Every structure is written in C-alpha cells, then in structure tokens.
Amino acid sequence: MTMIVIADDHPLVRQGLRAVLDATDDLVVVGEADNGADAVRLCVDHRPDVILTDLQMPGLHGIDATARISQTAPDTAVVVLTMFEDDDTVFAAVEAGAVGYLLKGADGADIVAAVRAAAAGQAVFGAAFTKRMQTWFGRAPSKPELPFPGLTDREREILDGVAAGLTNPEIGAELFLSPKTVANNVSAILDKLQFASRAEAIARARDAGLGERPHG
Template identity: 65%
Template sequence: MISILIADDHPMVREGLQAVFAATDDITVVGEAVDGAEAVALTASLHPRVVLMDLQMPGLHGIEATRRIAADHPGTAVLVLTMFEHDDMVFAAVAAGAVGYLLKGAGGADIVTAVRAAGAGQAVFGAALAARLRTFFAAPPPPERAAFPQLTARERVILNGIAAGLTNAQIAQQEYLSVKTIANNVSTILAKLHLTERGQAIVAAREAGLGRRPPD
C-alpha cells in the first residue's frame, strides 16, 4: 500500500484527489496539508511514501517545503502537482529534490500512475517536461558565472530591484509585468537561494553587489 500526503491549499483540489485515490486499492491518503509548513510537519509525523505537493501555497513555498522534505526524509518521494509549467519552476522543483512534476490538467489515471511510479522510486515527468529537462542539463555551462547563477536573467533583475528597496508593485511597473508574476518570481528566488524572507534576500544581493536602481 502506498501512503500519500496531499499538500494543496484549495479544498476542492484535495477533495478531488481524495476521490481519485479512493477508487484505487493500493493507494491510501494518510493526511492533508493546506500549506508548505504543514506539509513538512505532517511528513515528519506520518512518514508518507509520497507527498503530492502544490507549489504556490500560503506561508512556506512548495519548493522550499520540497527541499526540506527531501533533505530530512529520504524515504519520502515528493511529486509536484501544480498549474505552473514555467521552466524556472520545473528546474527549481527538481533542484529541491522533487522526483516528478505534473500539471493540474492531468487526468486522474495519469496522477494515479505517477503516484505509483514515485512510490516505486521512479522519476515522473510528462514527455514535454522531460524533453525540456534533457535540453537544460545537456547544455554546456556558461563560460562566466555571474552572481547567483541558479537564477534566470529575469530573476536577477527582480532580485536587483529587491536589493534596491523596490516593492513588488514598483518592480512590476518597471518590468511591465503583473504584480502576481513578480510575487511568484520572488517566491522562486527565495526557494532557489534557500532563504525564507525578503530581508535575507536583500542582504545576500547587496553583498553580491546588487541593488542598483535602474534609471527612471
């Protein structure tokens, strides 16, 4: 029997997944978490074989929760189930220790198959995501390594704005992006740099020479 913990802040998503797994005879849901911190705590107490992890949750980001679970509980496989298919999110989740990455548009049968594979110790990625991962890891490293090489160009621009003391709204205005997009990128930056709050990012960025305000 594969024990599974569902981590998602949307009740309807959790209910839908409960129904999907209730129809199987080899998967049992042992708990539900509504945010990343609760997912980490319940993993420590329940020891599920698989954690089905959403990324964008209140409080502790799903990527940071994945990193902590992967580091502290090697017997638990984290399988990401999210609506975000951006390369940055995929790579950050894999770097944090996720064994698989599914989009919320996946059918119930696909999710069940993925959970079974993760429970058996296999990596789980859709064909398109797997191709992007192969391309990413096959690419040669850049000849010069700038500060925070794990960040994308956009993330470094946003981190520079953070270090300059700009708010998310100000960065969004300068980069012609939505505030939500900036907030999502900030969460990814914190996860990639293994930081928990904005103030830590400001200190780290300024120590690396960032923080120059772009011209108005």
Template identity: 70%
Template structure:
C-alpha cells in the same frame, strides 16, 4: 502493502478531487492532507508517507522550500509536484529541490495514479512535454561563467540584485513589471539553486558578490 500519500494543496476542492481519485484504488491510501507548506513539513514528520503530492504556490512556506525541508528530514519520502506552473525555471527548481516528478494540474486521474506509483518505486515522473524540455536543457553545453551565480537565469539574477538592494517582492514586481507571485516563485527558485534556506542568506551572499549596489544597476 498500500502506498501512503500526503495531499498538499491550499485549495480544498483540489484535495477533495485527489482524495476521490486515490480512494477508488486498492493500493493507494490518503495518509493525510495539508493546506500550507509548514503544515506539510509537520505532517510528513508525523505520518511518514511514501509520497507527497505537492503544490508549489502555498501560503506561509513555498512548495519548493517545503520540499527541501521534507527531503532533508525524510529522504525516503518521494515528493511529486502537481502545479499549474510550467515555466522552465520552476521545473528545474523543483528538480533541484529533490522532487522526483512534476505534473501539471489538469492531468487526468489515470496519469496521476501512475505517477504516484512510479514515484513510490523511486522512478522520475514527468509529462511528455516536460521530459522533452528537460532532455533538451541537459543536452545544452554548460555555459562559461560570465559573472557571479552563473547557475541563475538573467531574470533570477536581476531579481537577486533587487533582493540584495533590500527591495520587497512587491517593490521588485513594480520595478520589473512582474506579479508579486512571479517574484516570489523566482526568489524561491534562487534559494534552491544557491542551496540557501532563507532570504537573508541570499542578501548576504549577493552583497558579498557585489550585487545590490547602485553601480550594479539595482
């Protein structure tokens, strides 16, 4: 029986390249494609693929949010992240969202095929460098809580503070000298770590914890 795969990426050339790689095998088949997060969630419900290859920076619905929604509705589908983002926050946010693997764009075709097969078999898949970073991270002693939301990084807490103050991603980016995309990635990571579905919930939770007020430094 072949392994069915859904390709999710907003760049047609990336999907075409992945399609070509998978089409050259006997045991893998492309069940469908999606170019944004919401379409990916819908496609999984309709096609029920074994594996989803998921980009993170997607229009409409971020890849992390799409991953959470997909796995909430269909936990037997394995989500394999394929992205250009390699910072620790994104890796850990993807793992927290339920992704079984994380590969960087630029991985060769053989590695991608091996990762898909491993993901379908229920195995975790990470490149060697990412695996070492995960091992190091999990080996660290758990920090003692020193304030609200200790699971967030200092940068994420700073961004959550600004979100609670009602700032848009663009306004936060200008204040912290970050790109809007970087802010959006951090906001999605915050939602994942706090097990929240939307920005409004984060605002309420953060304000209840005392963030977003003038005295908190926002």
C-alpha cells in the same frame, strides 16, 4: 500499501485528488495539508511514500517545503502538482528534491501512475517536461575556452614552455622539435599576440594559467 499525503490550499483540489487515489486498491491518503508547514509536519509524522504538493501555498512556499521534506523525511518522494510550467520553477523544484512534476489538469490515470512510479523510486515528469528535459540535459557541455584561441595547439604548447621559463632548446627537447623551429614559433607567437618581448609573453601567459608545472 502506498501511503500518500496531499498538500494544496484549495479544498476542492484536495478532494478531487483524494477521490482519484481512494479509487485504487493500493494507494491510501494518510493526510492532507493546506499550507507548506503542515505538509512538512505530516511527512515527518507519517513518513508517507509520496507527497503530492502544490507550490503556491500560504506560509511556507512549496519549493521550500520540498527542500525541508527532502531533508527531514528523505524516504518520502515529492511529486509537484502545479500550474507553473516555466523552466525556472521546474528547475527550482528539482533542485529542492522533487522527483516528479506534473501540471494541474493531468488526468487521474496519469496522477495515479506518477504516484506509483515515484513510490518505486522513479523520476516522473509530464510529457511536456520530458521533451524539454531531454533538450536541457541533451545539450553538450560547453568546453572551457582555451587561452589565446588565435594560436595553434603547437604554438600554445610552445608558449606554455616559454611561460614555464624554459629555454628554446629545453622546449624543443620536451616537444621533440629543433631549437630553430621553437625559435621560429616563438617569433610567430609574439607577432600574433603583439607581445613586445619574451618577458611580456611570459608574464601574459602566466596570467592566463600557462606555464604551471607539477612540483616534485
């Protein structure tokens, strides 16, 4: 039997959720709370499998209650049932430990399915959130910006050698280039970046993180 706690400050909402859950043969409501603090207490006392909770409740906000439940009753899956659908609220709830997020107005079958899925260890989000989360998490991570983006990869490698204090022949030996090729590239780098001297190039490149070499 899957044990459920319901947390919402509206008695009619709690009554409706209890009726939906009591109509099943595998879900049982073991407690109701009308504020965030009592929601946490019930989860600590009863260790339910799932808590269905609103966010906007008196006293302790639902986000804070979710975080406390995640810490004090980690085996209880938190499923948020709320009217708030903005991205910041969804992210805050998930960051606090919620494994599910449904909007009020979801039909009884969806709520029952969400509770069962959460009890089984699955993340549960309404259809509107599923599509948005695919967009959120499907974005390619931004690549860190390389220093001196106007340089070619080869020029950046040579500037890295310059920043490390290497001579042109030493840089050439590292990169399998002739000293003359390195010298030509150094001149091109100074011109591109409008550095007055090799000394300025060393200082500016080191400030940008170039020139570091492993010790040993």
